Amino acid sequence: MKLSIIGSGYVGTTIAACFAEVGHDVVNVDIDEDIVASVNDGDAPIHEPGLDELVEKHAGDRLRATTDYDAILDTDATFLALPTPSEDDGHIDLSIMEAGARSVGRTLADKDGYHLVVTKSTVVPTTTEEVIAPLLEDESGLELGTDFDIGMNPEFLREGSAVSDFLGPDKVVLGSQTDRAAALLRDVFDPLVERAGGPPVVETGVREAEMIKYANNAFLASKISLANDLANICKEYGIDSEEVLDAVGLDSRIGSAFLGAGVGWGGSCFPKDVAAIVAAARDAGYEATMLEAAVEVNDRQPVRMLDILREHTDPSGARVAVLGLAFKPGTDDVRNSRAIPLIDALLDAGADVVGYDPVATENMREHFPDIDYADSAADALAGADAALVVTDWDEFAALDDEFDAMTDAVVVDGRSIVSRRDGIVYESLV
Ligand SMILES: NC(=O)c1ccc[n+]([C@@H]2O[C@H](COP(=O)([O-])OP(=O)(O)OC[C@H]3O[C@@H](n4cnc5c(N)ncnc54)[C@H](O)[C@@H]3O)[C@@H](O)[C@H]2O)c1
Ligand SMILES: O=c1ccn([C@@H]2O[C@H](COP(=O)(O)OP(=O)(O)O[C@H]3O[C@H](CO)[C@@H](O)[C@H](O)[C@H]3O)[C@@H](O)[C@H]2O)c(=O)[nH]1
Incomplete structure (x- = not known):
């Protein structure tokens, strides 16, 4: 054809x-x-x-x-x-x-x-x-x-x-x-x-096909937000949320995909699509309460990350490495990346920010031309007072000796991927 x-x-x-x-x-x-x-x-x-x-x-x-x-x-x-x-x-x-x-x-x-x-x-x-x-x-x-x-x-x-x-x-x-x-x-x-x-x-039908797309994305985004809500509760109790969510995902009615708790969802689709269906529903006379809550939980995760950092380090004047700028691994796309609200909040708090991403640096430079960018995770960590892990790139999971070059090794891990714990103050976000 x-x-x-x-x-x-x-x-x-x-x-x-x-x-x-x-x-x-x-x-x-x-x-x-x-x-x-x-x-x-x-x-x-x-x-x-x-x-x-x-x-x-x-x-x-x-x-x-x-x-x-x-x-x-x-x-x-x-x-x-x-x-x-x-x-x-x-x-x-x-x-x-x-x-x-x-x-x-x-x-x-x-x-x-x-x-x-x-x-x-x-x-x-x-x-x-x-x-x-x-x-x-x-x-x-x-x-x-x-x-x-x-x-x-x-x-x-x-x-x-x-x-x-x-x-x-x-x-x-x-x-x-x-x-x-x-x-x-x-x-x-x-x-x-x-x-x-x-x-x-x-x-x-045509409008059913249109709605299926929104329902799909709204479901996936809400599933992540629900995982984040549950993982936040786990953290309050000192419970390992990964163990809990792994077990929950074994239920075939739930499934393990998109239960990855952390700093939340970004990208060119979930944020705009959930916002669009919530706004369209409101115009049609319906308040999409569940979806509004999914957005609220998602907006709160970067704030929680900063709160956890503050428990260990005052960001004002501190050099903070942001590891991962892309909205997810495998892409240089930074649209609605969780790194954006985090860097904004760090700058508001007076931090000296250094960002690193294997491929997304140039795209993030358009958003934040004035922060420092490192050529490697090791360079970003050298002399940093704290590090925030934002994107689950494999290379961050393999970091080890690189943490020794930090001034104060406080690491807040927004994707629960860093395996080293000895010699650093490690906090998973969830
Ligand atoms: N990116 C994804 O992963 C993804 C997945 C599923 C659905 N979608 C949806 O698909 C749609 C397209 O998204 P995208 O990411 O491919 O967009 P995009 O921005 O990557 O590409 C759009 C293209 O349209 C071109 N364009 C703009 N105006 C034009 C015009 N008048 N005539 C001809 N070309 C024109 C632009 O030059 C650009 O190359 C969106 O509705 C998006 O929500 C995207
Ligand atoms: O368990 C998970 C899975 C994903 N994410 C985050 O969710 C966001 C979106 O990830 P993903 O869905 O893999 O990427 P997209 O390319 O944005 O794809 C989504 O958006 C597209 C555009 O509508 C749809 O076509 C896809 O089906 C839908 O998965 C990213 O920030 C991820 O880090 C999590 O936080 N936890």
Whole structure:
């Protein structure tokens, strides 16, 4: 089949390369000329394991990129993989999606024959039906349900494992309004589903598909916050929370994934998506109390980390090493990293902060140009009065003699990964 993907970022590039890998002819449309040139040169514009190989393999053959929306005319279906950021009050900002839908609509005015437009981006329920579809109709002059259909296909890939998550999904969710759209979506995903060994395919409505994505992320984020709440209780009693949560996770109704207690969840998705569904629910007349509590617990974890530090060291004037700047290991992405509120609070308290991350330093420099950055964990620790472990990079778990170079070896571990205890004042956050 011939597919067009609007947006060539994390999701757009990954799905374009993977759709090419399963046999489709794919064109990526992006407004950024550098990104387009990169894809056409066979280089992935983002860092994801396995993506470079796929882009190199298919570029110039089953995969190409362009800034020209006309490319969608020669395709059967168009996926919108555009950003859906947060407004300051947490509401979803649909302006980029609206601009993309207008451009697609204007282009489809020249389309001969049927077309399917699928929302891949994470959007609050009813967006595809009540915002995207009317824009497509207005701009194209075409009739929904007759000349074209809409669909919704939420994406569950994680950064750092995007390619393997997309090619080996736990489930595929296909939202549509008509049999024709459902059949076309099935055709798009059949080769991938077959290759992945037949994961469940959930065929549903458009707004249900939109809600499944939020429910998924809200559930995972809340699971981590609940683990943090329970681990905080454990800490008050001097109970090993890891032992408790490991045992709890053995219950097949609960499961062990996403019970990792610590400094909390960040990244480009959980914070904005939980905020967006809470705001949308409020607009609809419902107060999402559980989700609000999940956010509150998450916001409190960095504060607790500083409180624990203060029990041992006054941060004012102290040199504090922040180990880990990325929002999780395996990525250089610092969006909503827990290191950001921590560094803010340390600076407010008058600390002299030195940050270290194996790959995310340059991105964090944009947030905090004036703190020190070290080239290694050892350099960050040398002469530091205290260290906060924020990201669970493997190399931090292996630290040992490096702690001896600290002035006062106070270590507050936000990911419970440091194994050395002798000769340092060690506190796990939970
Ligand atoms: N990043 C993830 O791990 C992930 C996972 C699942 C779902 N999502 C969702 O997928 C959506 C896209 O996220 P992302 O992380 O891929 O975004 P991104 O910022 O990485 O990429 C978006 C791309 O869209 C391009 N763009 C912007 N306006 C455009 C326009 N008018 N026309 C064409 N291209 C345009 C940008 O140049 C950029 O390359 C969001 O809704 C996000 O919530 C993201
Ligand atoms: O037990 C855990 C697991 C994760 N985290 C934190 O949770 C955040 C998110 O981690 P992860 O889910 O691995 O990364 P993302 O790439 O943000 O992926 C999430 O967000 C994507 C965008 O919506 C979804 O597609 C994915 O399914 C969903 O896992 C990170 O800060 C992690 O440190 C914990 O604190 N404890």
